Amino acid sequence: MNNPLPRLPEFEYIRLETIEKAAQFLKDHPGEAAPYLGGTDLFVGLRDRRKQPKYLVDLKHLEGLNSLTFDPAKGLTIGARVTLNQLIDHRDVQKNYPILCQAAKQVGGYQLRNRATLCGNICNASPCGDTIGPSMVYQGSVNIFGPDGTRSLPLEDFFLGPGKVALVDGEIVHSITLPLPPEGSQGMYLCHGRNKLSDLAIAAVSVLAYPDLTSASGFRFRIALSAVAPTVVIVEEAQVLLSENPIEPSHFEKAAHIARQSCKPIDDIRSSAEYRRELVYTLTSRALNQVWDSLQSV
Ligand SMILES: Cc1cc2nc3c(=O)[nH]c(=O)nc-3n(C[C@H](O)[C@H](O)[C@H](O)COP(=O)(O)OP(=O)(O)OC[C@H]3O[C@@H](n4cnc5c(N)ncnc54)[C@H](O)[C@@H]3O)c2cc1C
Missing domain, CATH: 3.30.390.50 (CO dehydrogenase flavoprotein, C-terminal domain)
Structure with a gap:
């Protein structure tokens, strides 16, 4: 009989100093290495053996990934490691992106949202991810860093299927941008x-x-x-x-x-x-x- 709560499989924890090194490591280990932030999807996937990466590449400490900035001209830029609670508590998010706040509050419980990130919810690409629909009606895009440079992709083009996104080996989402919603929204x-x-x-x-x-x-x-x-x-x-x-x-x-x-x-x-x-x-x-x-x- 299958053990309903198996131990986590073995993996190697990788913490590199720069996003360049993290991207290169991911590129050098296709199919074997997974980036991780809060780990709230990743560790459940590991426990259930749906995901079996040999290496987990931690991104949480990397420079720039923790910033949450709002500028009426550029909109909201949410660094990959910004947690859902940080997002929910931010005044500019509450004022200008209320649907995103409503949806983020639906994700798990308070403790979970202290770890879980918007970026992880999006990159996990579950069709039931609560924050994806709101980010799409706000016409968000993902900002991607890879060994060959940076690029941005509208969210509408990012999702390829359940758990599948348009990233190539070595690419990391470093932030998500939502433009300012139209006046009177x-x-x-x-x-x-x-x-x-x-x-x-x-x-x-x-x-x-x-x-x-x-x-x-x-x-x-x-x-x-x-x-x-x-x-x-x-x-x-x-x-x-x-x-x-x-x-x-x-x-x-x-x-x-x-x-x-x-x-x-x-x-x-x-x-x-x-x-x-x-x-x-x-x-x-x-x-x-x-x-x-x-x-x-x-
Ligand atoms: C008890 C519980 C309840 C939950 N309830 C809900 C719920 O109600 N609604 C909901 O939508 N979700 C729910 N979730 C799922 C989960 O919490 C969210 O999807 C979370 O937002 C994922 O963020 P994370 O930072 O933990 O991602 P992680 O687990 O670290 O990563 C998620 C995936 O994205 C990839 N990834 C991470 N960072 C990057 C990056 N920078 N670039 C490219 N790929 C990356 C990882 O390799 C992994 O495949 C729940 C989970 C648990 C355990």
Whole structure:
């Protein structure tokens, strides 16, 4: 019989002085070395033998990875090792990126969020990662350092599948940038799990909407669905419906219906696919109506 709580497999802990050396080490040990921050995903994966790296390359001490800066022109830049609690406690994040705060507070419990990072949540690339949908409706991008230089990639292009991201050997995400949301933005993160305290999402919806005089409705909407497809789904068709037609309450139901059609959920231990589809409809409709009310009341 399998031991339900096996010991961790053996690994070597690697701590190098610079990001250049860390990237080179990762490049020199493809498939054998994994970068790590809080370790809250990595160690569970090791314990369950889903991940078996020979080397764990610690990034937490590296220069520059701990900075959290906000500049209205550049937006918010979140260093890889910034914890979720640091993010939640930051005044500029609370003021300008409230959906991200709502979502970050859903991740595990307080103690976990003292270790867990936004970067780790994103790089783990679980479709139910709470912070991914909000980071996508804020049109975030990842800033990558690799042995061959630096590059930035929009989050929409970063996720390739569950646990799969568009990094090549030796590349490390050193920060995540979220531009300043458009003036007058209102948004909401609605998530449903098996319990209210600390469980992964069965389905979740992120909505951001803002006034825009160039659209037919006078508003633009961004909608992302989590935990209901291999990667987070941006519901383009519903976004267009709500931007390119005068707003009528029935359009929110129509948009929710489109969202339900756009997802590809699976049956698993947490929910049936059918229940997930119904949740997508309910959560999208609820989020759109509430965000619309907020837009009207400012
Ligand atoms: C009890 C418990 C409850 C949880 N509840 C939730 C929840 O409710 N919602 C939720 O979304 N998640 C939840 N999680 C998952 C987890 O806490 C988050 O995904 C966390 O944010 C990961 O961050 P980390 O710093 O611990 O990442 P790590 O575990 O250190 O790394 C995660 C992955 O990213 C890779 N990686 C790390 N840093 C980098 C980098 N700089 N560049 C490239 N790749 C990198 C690692 O190799 C690893 O594959 C829970 C976990 C536990 C143990």
